[in-house]
Amino acid sequence: MTLWLERHVPKLVLAPTFIAILLFVYGFIAWTGWISLTKSRLMPKYDIEGFQQYDRLFAAPRWDVAMNNLYIFGALFIVISMVLGLLLAILLDQKIRTEGVLRTIYLYPMALSMIVTGTAWKWILNPGLGLEKVVQGWGFENFTFDWLVNPDYAIYTIVIAAVWQASGFVMALFLAGLRSVDTEIIKAAQVDGIPTTRIYTAIIIPSMAPIFLSAFIVLSHLAIKSFDLVIAMTNGGPGYATDLPATYMYAMAFSRGDLGQAASSAMIMMLVVFTIVVPYLYSELRTRND
Amino acid sequence: MTDLSATQGASRPWGKIALRWGLYVLLGLFALYYLVPLFVMVTTSLKSLDEIRSGSLIALPREVTFDAWAKAWSGACTGIQCEGLKPYMWNSILLAIPAVLISTVIGAMNGYVVAQWRFRGANIIFALLLFGCFIPFQVVLLPMAKMLGILGLAGSIPGLILVHVVYGLGFTTLFFRNYYVTIPAELVKAAKIDGAGFFRIFWSIFLPLSLPIIVVSVIWQFTQIWNDFLFGVSFSQAGTQPITVALNNIVNSTTGVKEYNVDMAAAIIAALPTLLVYVVAGKYFIRGLTAGSVKG
Incomplete structure (x- = not known):
């Protein structure tokens, strides 16, 4: 008996986690998937009716806005954060004496809650008392900056705040990448008189391809899950102009009482995440096992 | 360089x-x-x-x-109640400490098994755990609400602790697994020959080496849980809300005059614990960020 126990103890230790993950992750995904195929409204119903929730979802103008916003927000957030992060990393990699302090400053927003970030930027971008008034005070009397309450531009204010929060993190990723590039090759190139910009574009940046991929995965994952920032800054408004899939799902689940729509929108979100993450994780696990 | x-x-x-x-x-x-x-x-x-x-x-x-600070701490309205952030700060502490400790302890044991006691299927379990790190939590919100109701934990702090432990395990396991994998397997083999068992080896060989990764895991989990809003707003009720939810309620309450100074003081109060951790242990914070996102 004790021998059996001794042999199986590792399995027993892992078992509770295994069961919890099966239930709370995979079982729950299955449950949500099931509900997305029913006519559930306020209460869950379990008779499968087919894909009509998805038909309703794709026909809903509000979902359309949410997906469109995700493309705009996601693309701008990812591209700007990557460019800014790479630029900062390269600038910091020039034997800067105050590097430690600067790195701390660039990265601290990542320690904040998105609600805090949203609260701060909502105030800074406040039309009337915020940035607008500052610039007007500098003598530009006709300057207006009302993006936060303008349905056509409000989504860009979310981009501004999100980039502020995450770009320092991308900088940290790239800086670690720059430090791991083989210094011998760079020295050789410098001896050969190759200009610095060429060294960066032809040697250093291409060798950091895996880091670009990681940064892309992390940022796109953050973009799809973005919820807190929108709630704090615009609460999805004006109207539903800044809705993202995450806020759409939440509104359907908890304020509109439409479980079928909540479930189907959640499943679409998962699909988007998985098409991005699964190939990446698969290759990561493969290379690790080799 | x-x-x-x-x-x-x-x-x-x-x-x-x-x-x-x-x-x-x-x-x-x-x-x-x-x-x-x-x-x-x-x-x-x-x-x-x-x-x-x-x-x-x-x-x-x-x-x-400092009037705004005093009001944000003990007088600002989060809806009908006007007690400031103080009770919600307490909720967040009561929530974060057990959730961080439990998920770190379980993560350490899991990581130890996956890294050093491989059995058939251990890698598959690890892969399943990793995928779990990446799901958008929206996909589990509805069934989780139902499950918490069944367990009698709906709207309670223990319910939120359960949620944070379950969805934090993927990351904590990953941290410890990647750390323990670098410890040579010969060490375990030698200890086994000497008659040491599973827990004995963990206790006297692995645990003493684990301080840095424990710090990484604790900081990561603390930041995640303290800053969480989605679970907090979905699974709490008046009285059990964490600080992020209370902050959002203060800032976005529609009644009365907008007090921007109180909003800002409240935001800083809510941010202080994680900022403090970042300033004191930034190195470990960054390690967690990069380990949690690059490898996971």
Whole structure:
């Protein structure tokens, strides 16, 4: 008996986690998937009716806005954060004496809650008392900056705040990448008189391809899950102009009482995440096992 | 390490100096960009409402007042109640401490098994755990709400602890697994020959080596849980809300005059614990971020 126990103890230790993950992750995904195929409204119903929730979802103008916003927000957030992060990393990699302090400053927003970030930027971008008034005070009397309450531009204010929060993190990723590039090759190139910009574009940046991929995965994952920032800054408004899939799902689940729509929108979100993450994780696990 | 200045040629010392200066100015401007929001938050929180309305966003306060801080701490309204952030700060502490400890302990044991006691299927379990790190939590919100109701934990702090432990396990397991995998397997083999068992080996070989990764895991989990909003807003009720939810309620409550100074003071109070952790243990914070996102 004790021998059996001794042999199986590792399995027993892992078992509770295994069961919890099966239930709370995979079982729950299955449950949500099931509900997305029913006519559930306020209460869950379990008779499968087919894909009509998805038909309703794709026909809903509000979902359309949410997906469109995700493309705009996601693309701008990812591209700007990557460019800014790479630029900062390269600038910091020039034997800067105050590097430690600067790195701390660039990265601290990542320690904040998105609600805090949203609260701060909502105030800074406040039309009337915020940035607008500052610039007007500098003598530009006709300057207006009302993006936060303008349905056509409000989504860009979310981009501004999100980039502020995450770009320092991308900088940290790239800086670690720059430090791991083989210094011998760079020295050789410098001896050969190759200009610095060429060294960066032809040697250093291409060798950091895996880091670009990681940064892309992390940022796109953050973009799809973005919820807190929108709630704090615009609460999805004006109207539903800044809705993202995450806020759409939440509104359907908890304020509109439409479980079928909540479930189907959640499943679409998962699909988007998985098409991005699964190939990446698969290759990561493969290379690790080799 | 790459050195831009080295290739600019010693023959142009003035160009080199100008370039250095330009570089520092540019880096300083970026530092300003990251610091200005914090500066605005702090100065706004120290101004009176009159001064906020009449003055400039980026001006220093003419008269420093801590009224907004006092109100944010114990008097601001989060809906119908007006008790400030104090009770919610307490909720977040009561929630974060057990959730961080439990998920770290289980993660350490899991990581130990996956890294050193491989059995058939252990890798599959690890892969399943990893995928779990990446799901958008929206996909589990509805069934989780139902499950918490069944367990009698709906709207309670123990319910939130359960949620955070379950969805934090993937990351904590990953941290410990990647750390323990670097410890040579021969060590375990030798200990086994000496008659040490599973727990004995963990206790006397692995645990003493684990301090850095425990710090990483604790900081990561603490930041995640403290800053969480989605689970907090979905699974709490009046009285059990964590601080992020209370902050959002204060800032976005539609009743009464908008008190920007109170909003900013409340935001800083809510941010202080994680900021403090970042300042004190930034190195470990970054390790967690990069380990949690690059490898996971």
